[in-house]
Amino acid sequence: MSYLALARKYRPRVFADVMGQGHVVKALSHALAGDRLHPAILLTGTRGVGKTTLARIIAKCLNCETGVSADPCGVCSACQEVDQGRFVDLLEIDAASNTGVDDVRQMIDNAQYAPARGRYKVYLIDEVHMLSKSAFNALLKTLEEPPPHVKFILATTDPQKLLVTVLSRCLQFNLRRLPVSLIRDQLAKVLDHEGVQYELPALGEIARAADGSMRDGLSLLDQAIAFSGGAPLARGPVEDMLGTSGRERLFELLRALAQGDHAALLACLQKLEQQAPDYAALLNDLAAYLQRIAVLQLLPGARSEDDEEALVALKDQFAPEDVQLDYQIAVNGRRDLPWAPDPRLGFEMAVLRMLAFRPDAGGGGTPAAGGGERRAAGGAATAASVAAAPRVASAAVAPAAAPSAAALVDAPPSSAPPSAPAEPASAPVPAATPADADVAARWAVVAETLVLEGFARQLVRNSAWLGRDGDLLRLALDPRAKHLLNDERRAAIERALSMQLGEPLRVRIEIAGDAVQSPAQLALQRDAARLQEAEASIFTDPVVRAFREQFGATIKPGSIHPLDS
Structure with a gap:
């Protein structure tokens, strides 16, 4: 008698022997125990996890001579013929080689006839996703309303390719990949039964190489037994065989x-x-x-x-x-x-x-x-x-030291002529930006610390420092923000400055003739400088430059930002 591969010799014969698929076995057992099995069942999962095995066990449960149950006897002629692959009423069809509509029509025509031996005629269609669209359409009506003596079991490793109309007519069971420990323990039981000595780490290597498939694990075990030449299975030779010796x-x-x-x-x-x-x-x-x-x-x-x-x-x-x-x-x-x-x-x-x-x-x-x-x-x-991920970089822009409000407002007045009225200017005036950039930076810090909210805060952030004449503080408003100016907001700024300095002050806000170095404008300039420095650090990075030169990589526009942005 020719040698029988371990994957076939130790194929489960009853539900109790199926490992790692308890959620499927439980549902099928309950359905069979009450003779309420759905006429169309879809089994999905990767290779070697038990799709065909479950289909054959279902065929035995349906046709066992002792009656329909979840526990076939295994000794009657029907059970033995199913195990030996020669039961006439279990028709295993390979959809990969029978993809056409004519093949499906022939199967449908034969389904009308009563089973020759058992109670049910069971059609096992393996790799069902390989059927053509016309073949699927021809099968739809029979799947939905099959003859009472027919059961369809569809098996596939790629259920995403099935039509929704097919999925809706089937009871779907998703078979899981088997964990390494389960495959390793089963391999140990097989070797104990075969009388072959082994080291457990060697079986662990085979189980990992099986990648979730019990059939692959048993096939690799067959190969390892042959590779060892009768010696106990050890980790070293097994790693050499698998190519994982390192x-x-x-x-x-x-x-x-x-x-x-x-x-x-x-x-x-x-x-x-x-x-x-x-x-x-x-x-x-x-x-x-x-x-x-x-x-x-x-x-x-x-x-x-x-x-x-x-x-x-x-x-x-x-x-x-x-x-x-x-x-x-x-x-x-x-x-x-x-x-x-x-x-x-x-x-x-x-x-x-x-x-x-x-x-x-x-x-x-x-x-x-x-x-x-x-x-x-x-x-x-x-x-x-x-890691070839979108890059970010930091820009070292040191903020100006925070001065006191008094240090700023006590600064020498600007050369701009004083203006008597404290009301908002009714017409644009020429820009009067302070010549001293340090004064502008210090005013920006003061403006950010004022207790203001909403539009009043936006108004003071868009106003540049002009100078002080006695109790009058003069500000120049960026013309692009002149819509923010009204007497109520000017008065709010006046109160905030008076409270911070501890003395009564008046505030005059004049509309400048051109853009001014306001706190908001300075913040935009700082952000632009930080972004420019961040981009420079990315484009000059040797690793990024190597990716661009050798692989034609590009940096996505807008993906570079300072680290603290």
Whole structure:
């Protein structure tokens, strides 16, 4: 007798053997126990999670000679024929090779006839999303009102491609990807039954490589048994078979990064080069480990039995911000790997970026906790550029020292001739901007500290200092803001200044003939200078310049802002 693959030999025969799909098994069991199974069932999920297996179990439950139930006997002729794949009333149709409307019409015509052996004729249409649109339309009426002796079970890995009219006629069950621990435990049971010795870490490697699929895990186990040649399954040979032989070195590499140990990092890279691993897979694993470290740092209760002790120990050696940056570098390094001269060089460059860059710990101060001797290269802005994200930068514009109001209003009067009336000017007057820029800056600070609200505050912010003559303070209003001027708002400014100086004052506001250096105008100039400096810091950054020159990258207009904006 020919060898039977483990994936077929250990295929579940009853609902109790189906693993990781309890939500589906529970619903189907209750429906079958009451003989209330929906005539059209849709099973969705990735490959190897049990879609075909569940369909065959349903066929046994419906046609078992002991009666319809959720627990078929497994020994009657109907149950055995289903298990052996030769039950005449279970028709498994591959939609990938029967996509046309003629194939569906033939199936519909045959569905009218009574089952040959069992109670129900069960149609299992695998990869149903491969049917053409006309084939789907031909199937709609039969799906909605099938003959009483017919059950349809549709299976697909891509339910998004199904028509809404098909989905609305089916009872849909979404099968989950299986966790690593579940696949590993099942592999251990299979090996115990087969009498094959093994190391549990080796099974963990196979379970991770299965990527949520039990069938893939059993197929890889078959390969590992053949690869070992009768020897116990060990982690090293299994990693060689899977091409993940460098994964164990990743923990050493992460420890070297956390401690900033250049010599240890170099030794790790040299050992990896000797093993000739799959560098793309290593970058994926590195990103996965960093993500898990971040979870353990910020959500301590999320630790599971799948977390290796070496990984758990690393969470206290990294600063959280370093983990976030290193993860981004690993992900971007995986994306850029095809552009690297060699996969090894691309991997090493990503690791060197992790060593070279770290988030700025508050302006060049003490390195972040757990960062060891890792060098700050360019601060937060440069680190962010490594992640190829929209950049921001800070502009060092020092605010003017805040003077007292008295120091300003006691300043020498301007050369502008005094004006007697305190009422608002009825006609524009020539601009009389103070020659001393320091006076304008000091007035801006005073104007911002006045206890004013609404339009009165806007009025004083758009007015420049002209001078003082006795108890009369003279201001020049920007002509673009003349709509703000009225006697009520001028009086509010007069009261605010009198209260701040502790003496009665009068305020005259004249409309200037041209733009003036008002507090609002000075603020706009400061913002423009800060933005210009931020843009200059981005465009001159060596990493950004390299992206622009080598990859034709562009900076999105309007995406650069000062850090404190």
